[in-house]
Amino acid sequence: MNILGIETACDDTSASVVQDGKKILSNVIWGQKQVHQKFGGVVPELAARRHTEVILYVIQEAINQASVDFKDIDAVAVNSMRGLLRSVVVGVSAAKAIAYSLNIPVIGVHHIEGHIYSLLLSNPELSFPFICLTVSGGHNILLNIVDHGKYELLGHTLDDAAGEAFDKVAKLLGLGFPGGPIIDQLSSSGNSKAYNFPRPMLKHPNYDFSFSGLKTAVLNVINDLKLKNIEINIHDIAASFQQAVIDVLYEKTIKAAYEKKINKIGIAGGVSANNLLRETFKSIARKKNLNIYFPELSLCTDNGAMIASLAYYKYKQGNISDMKLDAYANIPIGR
Ligand code: KG4
Ligand code: ZN
Numbered sequence: 001m002n003i004l005g006i007e008t009a010c011d012d013t014s015a016s017v018v019q020d021g022k023k024i025l026s027n028v029i030w031g032q033k034q035v036h037q038k039f040g041g042v043v044p045e046l047a048a049r050r051h052t053e054v055i056l057y058v059i060q061e062a063i064n065q066a067s068v069d070f071k072d073i074d075a076v077a078v079n080s081m082r083g084l085l086r087s088v089v090v091g092v093s094a095a096k097a098i099a100y101s102l103n104i105p106v107i108g109v110h111h112i113e114g115h116i117y118s119l120l121l122s123n124p125e126l127s128f129p130f131i132c133l134t135v136s137g138g139h140n141i142l143l144n145i146v147d148h149g150k151y152e153l154l155g156h157t158l159d160d161a162a163g164e165a166f167d168k169v170a171k172l173l174g175l176g177f178p179g180g181p182i183i184d185q186l187s188s189s190g191n192s193k194a195y196n197f198p199r200p201m202l203k204h205p206n207y208d209f210s211f212s213g214l215k216t217a218v219l220n221v222i223n224d225l226k227l228k229n230i231e232i233n234i235h236d237i238a239a240s241f242q243q244a245v246i247d248v249l250y251e252k253t254i255k256a257a258y259e260k261k262i263n264k265i266g267i268a269g270g271v272s273a274n275n276l277l278r279e280t281f282k283s284i285a286r287k288k289n290l291n292i293y294f295p296e297l298s299l300c301t302d303n304g305a306m307i308a309s310l311a312y313y314k315y316k317q318g319n320i321s322d323m324k325l326d327a328y329a330n331i332p333i334g335r
Helices: 033-039 046-063 083-103 109-122 162-172 179-187 212-227 236-260 275-287 304-316
Strands: 001-006 010-017 023-031 074-078 106-109 129-133 138-146 150-156 264-268 291-293
Touching: 001 046, 001 083, 001 304, 010 046, 010 304, 023 046, 023 304, 033 046, 046 083, 046 106, 074 083, 074 304, 083 106, 106 109, 106 129, 106 304, 109 129, 109 138, 109 264, 109 304, 129 236, 138 236, 150 236, 162 179, 162 212, 162 236, 179 236, 179 275, 212 236, 236 264, 236 275
Parallel strands: 001 074, 074 106, 129 264, 264 291
Antiparallel strands: 001 010, 010 023, 129 138, 138 150
């Protein structure tokens, strides 16, 4: 069964053809970095306009690269439940138009659930249950993945997501956008102990996160250095900030695995590409009896393949949508 997956949650326009939920035939991603770079963050109105401009091209390219024809597509899947609303609308409208014209089912799915399937696509051996941290610019959520479609919400961010904090701190330091990969790279030559930034909510007994205070702490340090006319070492600030974020993500996730007595952990979403995060989790896996899973790098950030893969299992469960399918900015998951 070939499913065309469409993803337009934020600043990536993506379409992919996936066979039987597992085999990626194509995965085309049109990023909008150059559109948002000068603003230091995603501008929702511009993101939606860019999706509208390129979506048909991206879909056609996904069909071409998969070496199939539209008549070979059995269903169209789309993220309809999470993201910048006007951007999600573009994907949903395109998916419905294609499904209608080809007379095939349309399947609306949840963006965050999609990230879970980027783990399953990259690690076919990964079995249920597993603890899953999905962490990106728009979401930061810790789940117990019990089975296909069965998720227990353990915790989520109360304010900024970790990726958002990376992007905002990069903006404070006058670096480019998106900030995560830049801070990741700069940190490799910085001292992560130079500044003792707070580890927000680390000692709280629950699994919730909060990163907006950390960003303010970085701002205070920058302002203080400027006032004292001391040169700002961006490598040290980047490394110390990154260490604080990863410490929190790591400790909360490991705690959840121990408390739930589950020895498999998957980490997905844009921040899962982070080198320190990957090293930190891999190192505990070597020391303790834990198995750690990451998506391959091309599937860390938003992509259509994860949407198409998830939709295959929804379809198998008879969970399909119809022409009334609507777009939503934030449907809760796992509660
Ligand atoms: O999953 P994604 O493409 O979009 C959202 O759903 O938000 O993730 C994008 C986010 C951005 O905030 C970006 O800065 C962050 O992922 N990111 C990283 C890295 N690569 C991307 N954060 C830290 N380290 C990285 N290497
Ligand atoms: Zn995402």
